[in-house]
Amino acid sequence: MKKHLLFILFFLGFLNDLQAQKLDLIPKPVKIEQKAGVFLIPPSVQIIVDKKAKKSASFISEKFLKNTGVSPSLIIGNKNKKNAITLLVDEKMSVPADGYTLNVSKTGMLIKGKSINGLLNGFQTLLQIFSAKEVKKGTIPFVEIEDYPRFEWRGMMLDVSRQFFDKETVKNYIDWLAAHKMNIFHWHLTDDNGWRIEIKSMPDLALKGGFRGPGEVLLPSYGSGNKRYGGFYTQEEIKEVVEYALQRGVSIMPEIEIPGHSRAVTASYPEIGCVTTQETKSVQGEVKNVWCVGREENYEILDSIIKEFSQMFPFEYIHVAGDEVNRANWEQCPKCKAVMEKEGYTDTFQLQNYFFRRIEKIVEKYGKKSAGWNEILKGGELSPKTEIFAWQGISYGIESVKKGHTTIMIPGQYTYFDMAQSENERGHRWAAITDTKRVYSFEPIPEKDLSLKEQKLIKGVQGALWSEYLDLPARFMEYQSYPRITALSEIAWSKKSDKNWEDFYSRLTNSHLSRLDNMGIAFRDFPPTALYKNGSITVTLPYEGAIVRYDGDGKEPSNNSPIYSVPIQTKEYEKYMFRTFFNDNVSSPAVKVDKLPVAVWNTSKVEVINFSQNISENIDKNGIWYLGFNPTSDGSTSGFIKEVSLFENDKLIKSYTAENTLKSKSRLRFVVDNYKEKNKYRLDFIFENKEAKESSAKVNFDCSPYQEPEVKVTSSMAENPKFPISRLEDYNIESYLRTDVPCANGDWILYTFKNPVTSSKIDVSTGIPHHPRFIISGGHVEYSYNGIDFIKGDAFDYGNASIYPSNAVKAVKIVITETNNEPIMAAQDLRINP
Numbered sequence: 065m066k067k068h069l070l071f072i073l074f075f076l077g078f079l080n081d082l083q084a085q086k087l088d089l090i091p092k093p094v095k096i097e098q099k100a101g102v103f104l105i106p107p108s109v110q111i112i113v114d115k116k117a118k119k120s121a122s123f124i125s126e127k128f129l130k131n132t133g134v135s136p137s138l139i140i141g142n143k144n145k146k147n148a149i150t151l152l153v154d155e156k157m158s159v160p161a162d163g164y165t166l167n168v169s170k171t172g173m174l175i176k177g178k179s180i181n182g183l184l185n186g187f188q189t190l191l192q193i194f195s196a197k198e199v200k201k202g203t204i205p206f207v208e209i210e211d212y213p214r215f216e217w218r219g220m221m222l223d224v225s226r227q228f229f230d231k232e233t234v235k236n237y238i239d240w241l242a243a244h245k246m247n248i249f250h251w252h253l254t255d256d257n258g259w260r261i262e263i264k265s266m267p268d269l270a271l272k273g274g275f276r277g278p279g280e281v282l283l284p285s286y287g288s289g290n291k292r293y294g295g296f297y298t299q300e301e302i303k304e305v306v307e308y309a310l311q312r313g314v315s316i317m318p319e320i321e322i323p324g325h326s327r328a329v330t331a332s333y334p335e336i337g338c339v340t341t342q343e344t345k346s347v348q349g350e351v352k353n354v355w356c357v358g359r360e361e362n363y364e365i366l367d368s369i370i371k372e373f374s375q376m377f378p379f380e381y382i383h384v385a386g387d388e389v390n391r392a393n394w395e396q397c398p399k400c401k402a403v404m405e406k407e408g409y410t411d412t413f414q415l416q417n418y419f420f421r422r423i424e425k426i427v428e429k430y431g432k433k434s435a436g437w438n439e440i441l442k443g444g445e446l447s448p449k450t451e452i453f454a455w456q457g458i459s460y461g462i463e464s465v466k467k468g469h470t471t472i473m474i475p476g477q478y479t480y481f482d483m484a485q486s487e488n489e490r491g492h493r494w495a496a497i498t499d500t501k502r503v504y505s506f507e508p509i510p511e512k513d514l515s516l517k518e519q520k521l522i523k524g525v526q527g528a529l530w531s532e533y534l535d536l537p538a539r540f541m542e543y544q545s546y547p548r549i550t551a552l553s554e555i556a557w558s559k560k561s562d563k564n565w566e567d568f569y570s571r572l573t574n575s576h577l578s579r580l581d582n583m584g585i586a587f588r589d590f591p592p593t594a595l596y597k598n599g600s601i602t603v604t605l606p607y608e609g610a611i612v613r614y615d616g617d618g619k620e621p622s623n624n625s626p627i628y629s630v631p632i633q634t635k636e637y638e639k640y641m642f643r644t645f646f647n648d649n650v651s652s653p654a655v656k657v658d659k660l661p662v663a664v665w666n667t668s669k670v671e672v673i674n675f676s677q678n679i680s681e682n683i684d685k686n687g688i689w690y691l692g693f694n695p696t697s698d699g700s701t702s703g704f705i706k707e708v709s710l711f712e713n714d715k716l717i718k719s720y721t722a723e724n725t726l727k728s729k730s731r732l733r734f735v736v737d738n739y740k741e742k743n744k745y746r747l748d749f750i751f752e753n754k755e756a757k758e759s760s761a762k763v764n765f766d767c768s769p770y771q772e773p774e775v776k777v778t779s780s781m782a783e784n785p786k787f788p789i790s791r792l793e794d795y796n797i798e799s800y801l802r803t804d805v806p807c808a809n810g811d812w813i814l815y816t817f818k819n820p821v822t823s824s825k826i827d828v829s830t831g832i833p834h835h836p837r838f839i840i841s842g843g844h845v846e847y848s849y850n851g852i853d854f855i856k857g858d859a860f861d862y863g864n865a866s867i868y869p870s871n872a873v874k875a876v877k878i879v880i881t882e883t884n885n886e887p888i889m890a891a892q893d894l895r896i897n898p
Contacts, residue, residue, distance in 0.1 A: 084421040088575035091557035102203040134190025163212025184313035185815040218556035219248030225255035227531040242312035242552035256327035265368040270296035273328035281331035304507020315607035324389035327353035338397035349887030358399030374430035386440035417443030468527040478506035485492040504551035537638030546587035573607035591652035596637040620654040663763035700760035701727035774818040807889040842882030
């Protein structure tokens with residue numbers, strides 16, 4: 065009996081050992097088998113590195129020391145020694161390219177790679193094992209791993225034009241990609257707002273086009289301010305970074321942005337652009353940013369530029385862009401029109417194709433292949449060797465494949481990491497709100513639309529980080545990159561059948577966030593959820609052990625704010641904000657308190673649903689309340705809402721009879737000005753799903769934290785008819801004014817209230833909501849108690865200013881003292897605090 069008991073205890077202990085050795089590897093390996101026992105790393109451990117990987121030996125030694133605290137003895141050779149850590153290349157292995165095996169036993173550890181990159185991938189897995197939360201330092205659990213990537217191309221793009229990142233920052237970024245088995249760094253080196261690479265045959269491209277500010281050929285933009293801003297990489301620095309990346313198993317694909325997005329080029333060498341009598345603007349509002357296709361000398365210039373690119377970058381592809389070309393320039397240019405007439409072209413897409421066919425030949429002349437954004441497919445056929453990057457959507461990837469091109473799936477809706485990660489965070493929104501979970505949901509191969517043969521043309525997947533809004537806050541580039549790139553790495557590497565968000569999230573939060581921290585990445589932590597019900601706020605931590613702090617005065621929590629531990633009793637839930645803090649440098653966005661939805665539905669059939677909800681518990685004060693209909697996912701937007709009515713004690717407060725689509729995310733306004741605790745409130749509305757398509761939504765009813773007094777807005781500036789001044793009168797935080805021209809000294813915007821407004825603080829914001837573009841860079845706010853005499857308030861700081869009036873305010877005025885050096889100016893609704 066004692067023997068049986070001892071065996072059971074031993075077996076339970078064995079299971080606990082296995083459980084304690086959870087490795088939390090990202091990306092998830094193809095095959096992994098863990099066994100009982102650990103290999104103790106000797107203080108004088110030897111690392112044997114295959115002579116084929118000799119250039120990576122120093123990197124291997126340095127990373128080993130950093131992750132274990134043990135300084136290894138490094139040997140270059142091809143023999144496996146007992147009690148050593150051996151890394152060998154075996155090209156005859158029966159695993160795909162970049163694959164490896166990793167075996168740890170009592171006699172030591174052996175990593176075998178199909179190639180040098182395979183060996184390095186295995187080494188990155190070893191580093192992750194060292195840093196797993198439940199692995200004891202100085203040990204390696206006995207384990208057998210066979211692993212290889214799903215996709216050949218596992219890429220990430222960084223834009224260094226809008227914001228310039230120095231050489232060391234780029235090296236760090238490459239290190240982080242290598243740690244996640246990403247093998248392509250796409251370096252976006254040129255664009256409208258800066259040329260970042262030395263070209264010896266055209267020196268002013270970098271010397272002039274690499275800087276913007278007063279007295280420079282490029283105006284300030286994207287937060288650079290009225291000072292000289294910019295920089296570029298010398299050719300020696302480029303070669304240094306390329307070699308650094310190769311030592312880590314990462315290839316660098318350079319991008320030269322042509323023929324559009326080239327304001328830095330035409331500002332440095334004006335003759336390169338078209339000569340036109342009428343200026344036209346690009347999508348981003350830039351003028352004169354297109355190469356002249358009809359100027360024959362330009363092809364000689366491009367030949368010299370591409371030649372120098374090919375000498376600096378050994379990678380087989382040069383990305384020649386081709387996106388968002390302002391072709392209207394060519395329609396005005398005599399030289400471009402002459403080419404069209406000579407070639408018999410009927411539209412400028414054909415002219416664009418003419419340009420890229422010539423570029424392809426130049427690229428191939430120097431032993432390289434061309435790559436470009438999906439727009440280059442328009443206007444005619446391209447070389448079958450040209451690789452297409454499908455950024456505008458999955459359908460563009462399908463089109464590319466069906467035309468026979470190898471294709472990289474990089475749809476903005478899933479893999480553009482300049483997108484905001486939640487509704488209230490900084491970032492673009494044109495593609496989607498893209499958090500880590502959404503990235504992880506992306507499937508690169510649309511199997512239903514492609515044959516098996518066509519699917520093989522999808523070479524891989526890539527992310528992109530455009531840098532328009534990475535100037536602030538500090539290290540925002542890291543915040544936007546991680547942990548979203550961890551999700552991208554698993555899409556690119558791991559088996560489709562192994563994808564599971566809950567499993568991935570567990571590995572990420574249990575060990576991998578700490579790994580990111582150890583790498584020095586200021587990543588975005590996951591926010592908590594805070595729910596208000598019956599006078600109490602309850603917070604759910606984003607993961608076990610997370611530290612959540614809160615503020616009860618309407619401010620974002622700081623490192624010194626109190627830690628949440630028990631539900632908070634309050635009726636002023638709107639004043640509370642919560643935030644996860646990983647450490648002093650890493651936190652989540654601050655989140656407000658949610659309330660339970662007042663209604664929900666989930667259907668995929670044709671039906672009409674009549675809702676009549678008692679929402680008395682939801683309404684707890686006088687104020688302006690907004691009813692929001694919010695689809696629970698992108699694919700659940702079918703259906704219509706109509707006949708929406710709010711009742712107080714069976715008396716109608718307000719109704720909306722118009723039919724609105726769920727997809728439009730309707731936001732309806734109600735005023736409650738007779739609230740009493742005993743009042744009964746009822747919400748009635750009709751939802752109709754006219755087609756058998758998925759519809760799923762939550763209906764929220766929330767009180768606005770701001771006042772919304774009747775206001776009239778006037779301005780000295782001409783409005784854009786699509787974004788009129790009247791938008792500053794609707795108190796919709798997503799609508800805004802756009803002018804048709806830049807602002808200038810002496811311009812103004814005047815907000816005049818019908819009745820004076822009592823407020824503790826009024827916030828005045830310029831620029832597009834959530835996007836600090838088209839802001840006022842020079843000016844201040846003024847306010848008046850009588851509408852005639854004005855008092856000077858705050859100067860604008862990064863497009864924002866506030867006033868703190870002591871009496872009721874009749875008017876608020878934006879006073880502009882200098883140009884914003886942008887194509888237009890934008891302004892938003894006032895935020896009027898009680």
